[in-house]
Amino acid sequence: MPKCIKVEKLQEGLKTRLIGKCIFFAHEVGSTNDWAKELAELDAPEGTVAIAETQTSGRGRLGRKWISPKGGLWFSIIFRPKLKPHETVKLMFLACLAVAETLRDLYGLKTETKWPNDVLVDGRKVCGILSEMKTVGEKMEYVIIGIGVNANLDVEKEFPKELWETATSIQKALGRKISLEELFKALLEKMESLYRQFLKEGFMPILEKWKGYASFLGCEVEVHGDGERLEGTASNVDEDGALILKLKDGSTKRVFAGDLSLKIKR
Numbered sequence: 001m002p003k004c005i006k007v008e009k010l011q012e013g014l015k016t017r018l019i020g021k022c023i024f025f026a027h028e029v030g031s032t033n034d035w036a037k038e039l040a041e042l043d044a045p046e047g048t049v050a051i052a053e054t055q056t057s058g059r060g061r062l063g064r065k066w067i068s069p070k071g072g073l074w075f076s077i078i079f080r081p082k083l084k085p086h087e088t089v090k091l092m093f094l095a096c097l098a099v100a101e102t103l104r105d106l107y108g109l110k111t112e113t114k115w116p117n118d119v120l121v122d123g124r125k126v127c128g129i130l131s132e133m134k135t136v137g138e139k140m141e142y143v144i145i146g147i148g149v150n151a152n153l154d155v156e157k158e159f160p161k162e163l164w165e166t167a168t169s170i171q172k173a174l175g176r177k178i179s180l181e182e183l184f185k186a187l188l189e190k191m192e193s194l195y196r197q198f199l200k201e202g203f204m205p206i207l208e209k210w211k212g213y214a215s216f217l218g219c220e221v222e223v224h225g226d227g228e229r230l231e232g233t234a235s236n237v238d239e240d241g242a243l244i245l246k247l248k249d250g251s252t253k254r255v256f257a258g259d260l261s262l263k264i265k266r
């Protein structure tokens with residue numbers, strides 16, 4: 001199974017009506033999120049996807065570096081839903097759920113969702129989601145959902161040492177390579193069916209399914225970010241996507257996704 005993406009196979013048999021009707025492919029870009037933003041500014045329709053084999057400046061949240069060698073699946077989707085800016089976080093949960101379900105359905109992997117934007121396999125990050133939007137006043141113009149899946153990657157050879165303990169890949173978990181095109185199409189199809197459900201029924205059914213994968217709920221966790229460090233029990237995630245932390249003194253605190261990171265104490 002090669003590490004290259006066969007561009008002619010990306011749409012072959014794709015059963016979507018919105019997501020991936022228009023796909024832009026490049027061997028190498030800076031960041032597919034930046035590329036998708038450029039396309040959105042040029043009025044690219046909702047569902048347009050930008051995908052690249054490698055990213056030279058792949059980004060995580062707060063401008064953190066996202067390692068994106070050939071063999072991974074790095075792509076971004078343009079959404080134009082009628083949502084208020086603070087509601088767009090819901091699409092990040094939707095994308096995490098889509099990845100968790102797809103990796104389970106296609107490969108039988110025991111996936112977990114980790115608040116706010118990770119999918120884990122064997123307790124390690126196999127996928128990260130980056131959600132960025134453009135707003136004009138209180139109006140949201142578009143959201144870019146960037147999805148990075150470590151697919152056919154050799155973690156020990158291709159990732160820096162500091163990620164060996166925290167990152168994994170589908171190849172590592174399965175002991176074999178997978179078809180990048182098949183995974184890509186399955187992800188777009190899952191994203192579309194969940195997005196349609198979201199538009200029709202709202203966020204709660206999506207959140208409930210996401211929670212079905214959230215094995216960190218009920219665990220002791222540490223939340224870091226913005227110079228803040230909180231410790232407590234992750235008791236729930238509410239309808240706004242906020243984490244409900246039960247603190248040692250018995251009080252509860254709602255923590256918003258923003259730029260925080262969660263460490264699970266297993």
Ligand code: BT5
Pocket residue numbers: 030031032033034055057058059060061062064065066067068073074075076117125126127128129130146147148149150163166167168
């Ligand atoms: C994320 O950020 O997890 C969001 C990653 C989104 C990547 C996609 S790829 C397509 C699109 N285009 C982009 O430029 N980005 C999106 P965050 O929660 O901030 O996690 C970043 C941290 O994860 C880094 O500081 C590293 O510690 C770690 N990391 C970097 N590369 C990784 C990788 N490939 N796999 C697992 N962990 C990684």
